[in-house]
Amino acid sequence: MSLKSQDWQQEQARVDDVTKQIRAKIRSLEETTSETKSEMVDIRKNFWDDVTVNFEDSAEMAETFASLKQQAEILSERERTHRHSALQLRTLKKLKSSPYFGRIDFVENEEEALDQVYLGIASLRDHNDEGYLIYDWRAPIASLYYDYPPGPAVVETPIGSISGELKLKRQFVIRDGEIRSMFDTGVTIGDELLQEVLGKQSDASMKSIVGTIQKEQNRIIRDERSRLLLVQGAAGSGKTSAALQRVAYLLYRFRGTLNADQIVLFSPNPMFNSYVSTVLPELGEENMQQTTFQEYLMIRIGKSFKLENPYAQLEYALTAMDEPDYNVRMAGIQYKASTHFVALIDQYLVHLGSGGLVFRDIAFRDEIVVSAVEIHDYFYAIDRNIAIPNRLRLVAEWLLGQLRERQKAALKEEWVDEAVELLDKETYLKAYQIVRKSNRNIRDDSFDDFDRERELLGQYVVSEEFKPIRSRLRKLAFVDLRAAYLSMFRDPAFAASLLEGTASAELPAEWQEICAWTIDKLMNRVMPYEDATPFLYVVERIRGFQTNTLVRHVIIDEAQDYTAFQFAYMKRLFPFSRVTALGDLNQSINAHTASDGLTGFSALAALYPAEETETIVLRQSYRSTRPIVEFTSQLIPGGEGIQPFNRDGVKPTLTVAGNTAELHSRIVERIQKLNGEGNRTIAVICKTAAQSAQVYEALRNMLPIRLIERETSTFAPGIVVIPSYLAKGVEFDAVLVYDASDHAAAGYRLERERRLFYTVCTRAMHELHLFVSGSGQISPFIPGHSLTLSLKEV
Numbered sequence: 001m002s003l004k005s006q007d008w009q010q011e012q013a014r015v016d017d018v019t020k021q022i023r024a025k026i027r028s029l030e031e032t033t034s035e036t037k038s039e040m041v042d043i044r045k046n047f048w049d050d051v052t053v054n055f056e057d058s059a060e061m062a063e064t065f066a067s068l069k070q071q072a073e074i075l076s077e078r079e080r081t082h083r084h085s086a087l088q089l090r091t092l093k094k095l096k097s098s099p100y101f102g103r104i105d106f107v108e109n110e111e112e113a114l115d116q117v118y119l120g121i122a123s124l125r126d127h128n129d130e131g132y133l134i135y136d137w138r139a140p141i142a143s144l145y146y147d148y149p150p151g152p153a154v155v156e157t158p159i160g161s162i163s164g165e166l167k168l169k170r171q172f173v174i175r176d177g178e179i180r181s182m183f184d185t186g187v188t189i190g191d192e193l194l195q196e197v198l199g200k201q202s203d204a205s206m207k208s209i210v211g212t213i214q215k216e217q218n219r220i221i222r223d224e225r226s227r228l229l230l231v232q233g234a235a236g237s238g239k240t241s242a243a244l245q246r247v248a249y250l251l252y253r254f255r256g257t258l259n260a261d262q263i264v265l266f267s268p269n270p271m272f273n274s275y276v277s278t279v280l281p282e283l284g285e286e287n288m289q290q291t292t293f294q295e296y297l298m299i300r301i302g303k304s305f306k307l308e309n310p311y312a313q314l315e316y317a318l319t320a321m322d323e324p325d326y327n328v329r330m331a332g333i334q335y336k337a338s339t340h341f342v343a344l345i346d347q348y349l350v351h352l353g354s355g356g357l358v359f360r361d362i363a364f365r366d367e368i369v370v371s372a373v374e375i376h377d378y379f380y381a382i383d384r385n386i387a388i389p390n391r392l393r394l395v396a397e398w399l400l401g402q403l404r405e406r407q408k409a410a411l412k413e414e415w416v417d418e419a420v421e422l423l424d425k426e427t428y429l430k431a432y433q434i435v436r437k438s439n440r441n442i443r444d445d446s447f448d449d450f451d452r453e454r455e456l457l458g459q460y461v462v463s464e465e466f467k468p469i470r471s472r473l474r475k476l477a478f479v480d481l482r483a484a485y486l487s488m489f490r491d492p493a494f495a496a497s498l499l500e501g502t503a504s505a506e507l508p509a510e511w512q513e514i515c516a517w518t519i520d521k522l523m524n525r526v527m528p529y530e531d532a533t534p535f536l537y538v539v540e541r542i543r544g545f546q547t548n549t550l551v552r553h554v555i556i557d558e559a560q561d562y563t564a565f566q567f568a569y570m571k572r573l574f575p576f577s578r579v580t581a582l583g584d585l586n587q588s589i590n591a592h593t594a595s596d597g598l599t600g601f602s603a604l605a606a607l608y609p610a611e612e613t614e615t616i617v618l619r620q621s622y623r624s625t626r627p628i629v630e631f632t633s634q635l636i637p638g639g640e641g642i643q644p645f646n647r648d649g650v651k652p653t654l655t656v657a658g659n660t661a662e663l664h665s666r667i668v669e670r671i672q673k674l675n676g677e678g679n680r681t682i683a684v685i686c687k688t689a690a691q692s693a694q695v696y697e698a699l700r701n702m703l704p705i706r707l708i709e710r711e712t713s714t715f716a717p718g719i720v721v722i723p724s725y726l727a728k729g730v731e732f733d734a735v736l737v738y739d740a741s742d743h744a745a746a747g748y749r750l751e752r753e754r755r756l757f758y759t760v761c762t763r764a765m766h767e768l769h770l771f772v773s774g775s776g777q778i779s780p781f782i783p784g785h786s787l788t789l790s791l792k793e794v
């Protein structure tokens with residue numbers, strides 16, 4: 001028997017033994033869970049039998065309460081145990097099929113004994129509870145597997161570093177308890193295994209990569225020191241994957257102190273959320289909070305304004321070139337995204353400290369109780385060293401006092417009599433209870449005495465009338481926040497005067513028009529996307545920042561699409577949080593990055609001290625085949641630095657069709673072929689939503705096709721038509737670029753569309769097909785010489 005097959009047999013014997021032990025654990029756990037479950041059902045069923053309920057007097061009531069509490073505690077304890085066991089069971093069942101994916105043999109320096117460590121998605125102790133049959137991939141020792149080739153190696157543990165020698169590094173593919181493949185690997189983690197994983201058709205949800213994490217990715221996953229971890233990585237280099245394994249790692253490393261709901265992932269859209277939501281449960285962890293920045297903005301200002309969606313803004317940037325305001329708006333978008341605008345607002349806020357805040361009258365039944373002018377004078381009479389939000393709180397106290405006086409006077413007014421008479425029975429009873437609760441010296445017979453009843457009900461009626469005003473005062477609604485924001489734009493010379501003597505950059509040339517445009521929108525209660533964050537910033541600076549102090553880790557994926565302004569805002573929003581930002585400047589699609597793609601990302605780095613920041617660059621691209629990466633890397637400057645993973649495949653093709661009808665039939669033919677070859681996710685990527693809708697209409701009778709819109713919240717296998725910007729972050733087995741011409745509206749011509757084109761083409765895992773129809777010229781981004789890459793297939 002060859003050494004290899006002997007090894008294989010020994011390993012299979014070990015797998016058999018481990019799976020046997022896992023099965024035994026599953027059996028015993030199933031027994032206990034079913035016991036706990038029937039106990040829970042029993043408790044729920046007999047809940048009221050085991051509780052002594054008696055409300056006769058206060059002592060009995062207290063006893064009833066105690067008895068209820070005890071019963072509820074028993075139930076929730078059982079529920080906790082049950083939840084825990086169910087989680088354990090889920091993990092064990094996963095381990096049963098594939099208990100581990102790697103093995104390392106390590107000898108510590110100065111020691112004889114060899115540690116044989118098997119790595120899987122979770123730890124497993126042997127039946128005597130003496131040693132580990134499987135180590136969790138996140139355990140310190142597991143780092144050796146990801147970081148070193150066989151030879152000298154150092155492992156960092158919480159108690160210090162341990163040096164030694166890695167004698168063996170072995171990889172397995174185990175399915176249903178059978179070793180399917182096994183290799184001993186050298187420098188990088190198994191090219192063979194990666195080949196296999198990456199060669200597969202995608203199944204529309206992201207997979208965990210724990211078995212094949214690469215060294216650079218491991219640095220991202222295990223970073224514990226940085227306040228800001230910045231990851232700049234090529235398309236398909238595993239940024240999102242690394243981010244998600246990082247969450248799993250942090251939950252393991254800080255278990256007991258860090259919960260899944262203390263981690264927030266900001267992703268580009270709801271569909272992306274659905275795409276990545278399977279990874280953590282696959283690893284036996286709960287999902288972190290997932291949201292989008294738009295969702296946050298919606299919660300904060302969606303009720304007061306018609307808030308524009310970022311994709312609508314982008315659609316405008318891509319299609320509205322002929323509109324008269326186009327250039328003004330684009331200049332506004334760029335300026336409002338920048339830290340220059342943050343600086344302008346900061347200057348403006350200093351100014352507001354000594355004058356300029358606009359207040360609203362406090363009125364009661366159309367009569368002014370305290371006028372805006374009085375509030376203004378009161379506010380500006382307060383010591384100016386006190387911050388604006390604190391001064392506003394003092395004003396609110398004062399106003400509440402004024403309101404109390406007015407409320408007292410109102411008791412004797414005629415309208416109160418009328419209101420009391422008009423009370424319906426239900427309200428009357430409610431009033432009675434409330435008055436009784438808040439007025440201890442009321443006797444039961446108080447309501448028998450007419451005058452007394454009138455007085456008490458009057459108190460109720462008046463208090464109810466004043467309630468909304470009180471609540472508005474507490475929310476500081478006496479400050480006109482929209483006016484506060486717009487005042488900056490009212491007089492175009494005003495902003496320039498604020499910047500005088502500061503080092504801030506000048507205002508954009510179109511400032512006057514930007515001012516008029518902004519006022520027009522906000523006065524009509526429309527909140528353009530570019531104004532939403534600056535507006536909220538002004539609001540928060542005036543009313544005091546509503547920070548989220550619970551969140552410990554903020555992860556920002558597709559970070560290149562955030563503005564410098566948004567990053568500055570988020571830093572304030574999550575003051576106690578570490579930030580992991582992952583992005584690719586070459587995929588910046590937002591309008592604000594039109595002139596310099598660097599704004600947001602580099603501004604983020606400037607927000608944190610250099611010594612607390614770690615930057616990791618990922619150059620290797622895993623998603624696409626070598627021919628696709630060779631093509632896409634020519635689309636962008638500096639693309640030669642992107643290293644394709646050595647996976648073969650067919651070269652991208654370019655099809656030029658004579659007219660639209662021919663184009664569609666060529667696309668249908670191609671999709672049918674791709675489908676027949678087993679590709680499970682196929683996307684026809686259009687530039688805009690409008691174009692996607694047209695193409696969908698044209699193709700829907702010929703193919704089982706789905707249209708992805710910005711509200712689409714699930715990512716499913718099949719054939720889809722999707723606008724370019726929604727395809728960000730996700731991937732497809734095959735991509736068909738609907739219009740790769742230089743057509744201004746539908747194709748890719750302008751320099752600022754280069755990155756969008758790159759983003760679109762890099763979504764392809766196995767096949768990429770470009771189409772041009774009619775008289776259209778090929779997009780100038782497709783390098784002439786790349787046609788020699790047999791791109792042309794006419």
Ligand SMILES: Nc1ncnc2c1ncn2[C@@H]1O[C@H](COP(=O)(O)OP(=O)(O)OP(=O)(O)O)[C@@H](O)[C@H]1O
Nearest residue numbers: 209212213214235236237238239240241622623729
């Ligand atoms: N170490 C790895 N092992 C196996 N697969 C990997 C690894 N790293 C990345 N991949 C695969 O490569 C593909 C791209 O990964 P991912 O989406 O995380 O990249 P990305 O950098 O976020 O891409 P983009 O910026 O283009 O959206 C995914 O299919 C992922 O599973």
